[in-house]
Amino acid sequence: MRTQISFTKLGKAGLLCLGFALGFSTSTLAEETKPTSPGHQMDGFAMIAGSWWLEQRCRTLQLPERGEFEWRVGQVNQLLQQTLQPQLIFQIQKAAQLESEKMGCGDTAGNMVAASVDVSRALHADLDPERAKDSQGWLTHTFNQLYMTAGLTGIAERCKLTNAEEAVSQKEQLEKISQAFADYIEKPALIDVILGARAKGFAGPVPACNANVEKQVKPLNIHLLSLERIFL
Numbered sequence: 001m002r003t004q005i006s007f008t009k010l011g012k013a014g015l016l017c018l019g020f021a022l023g024f025s026t027s028t029l030a031e032e033t034k035p036t037s038p039g040h041q042m043d044g045f046a047m048i049a050g051s052w053w054l055e056q057r058c059r060t061l062q063l064p065e066r067g068e069f070e071w072r073v074g075q076v077n078q079l080l081q082q083t084l085q086p087q088l089i090f091q092i093q094k095a096a097q098l099e100s101e102k103m104g105c106g107d108t109a110g111n112m113v114a115a116s117v118d119v120s121r122a123l124h125a126d127l128d129p130e131r132a133k134d135s136q137g138w139l140t141h142t143f144n145q146l147y148m149t150a151g152l153t154g155i156a157e158r159c160k161l162t163n164a165e166e167a168v169s170q171k172e173q174l175e176k177i178s179q180a181f182a183d184y185i186e187k188p189a190l191i192d193v194i195l196g197a198r199a200k201g202f203a204g205p206v207p208a209c210n211a212n213v214e215k216q217v218k219p220l221n222i223h224l225l226s227l228e229r230i231f232l
Contacts, residue, residue: 038083042092044123045080048073050096051116056229058105060113063184064138067230069113071138072120079127139185142230146181149223150174150194154201156217159209173224174198180231 052073055061061069080089103109125132134140153174157167178194207213 041080041123041126042084044119045076045089046092046096048076048116048120048123049093050100051113053097053100054103054105054109055113057100058109058113059229060105060110061117063230065114065117067142068135068138069117069120070226070230071141072117072124072132074141075131076120076123076127079124142181142227143190145223146177146194146227147197149220149227150178150197151201152217152220152223154198154203155207155209155213156201156220158202158204159213159217161209161214161217162220170220170224171198173228177224177227177231184231 048069052069055066055069059066077089103112121132131137153167153170156162156170162170175191175195178191181194182188182190
């Protein structure tokens, strides 16, 4: 059983490590194979959180590392929510973002992100050993995200939660991402599967158009942008 980590006990200590964790690609976090202590896990999380923001801005990685890093950062985030208080997670992410914004997009940034890929693997393995072994897990996750997002674009149009211009833009964006994903895994038939999810969402009648559906559709453009950044 994992120990519940107290914000009052570890919050300041964890945040004080941010400058070190984000400062050097040669961090001992990247050199060690498995973070174990709660404080070490928070240092690792701070490093990968800052590098995630850096990668969004600088785009230093190529496939498959880009997709894998996106997946592992998300997995670590979810896993740490089981033991860390939400306020602490938010503070670490925000502080890491601010630190990352101080760095330019040069070799140092590239080295930092590359080192963080290794840290994300180690931290993921520490938190969920079985799931972390699947080096192709990011592909399954990405397909699921793409399929779900495709369905939401159809629902959003059917429920008139997007205007006509935005609906067309989302469909075009979805088609480009789907094409790039299918090309990468060399399975062109998946385009029809993904776009079929959009068609089902548009046809309805399930789910019904209500406040809950509107809430699910609200971050749709963010989901599309996240997927676009991986493949385009």
